[in-house]
Amino acid sequence: MSFVAALRLIRDALPELAAARTEQARARRYAVLVRDVAHELNPPRRSRSYPRVVKRKMSKFKLKRPAVHGPQLATTPFLDTVKIC
Numbered sequence: 001m002s003f004v005a006a007l008r009l010i011r012d013a014l015p016e017l018a019a020a021r022t023e024q025a026r027a028r029r030y031a032v033l034v035r036d037v038a039h040e041l042n043p044p045r046r047s048r049s050y051p052r053v054v055k056r057k058m059s060k061f062k063l064k065r066p067a068v069h070g071p072q073l074a075t076t077p078f079l080d081t082v083k084i085c
Helices: 003-019 023-039
Strands: none
Touching: 003 023
């Protein structure tokens, strides 16, 4: 059942539940509420014609591919680069 439909049914049933004088009356009204919620099921979903995909942000620049990057430059550790006298 949809969340909104369940919320409406519960909201409409709250005054009746609060007005019940005994625990048995409250239990009967609660059972009616549960039955009403069970009868409000959504129909089965259709299968998707297209699977979900992540949309890419539109940009005028080409995407970077691994071949575009070229070879990695050799790096030297920071302490080898900086000499403190």
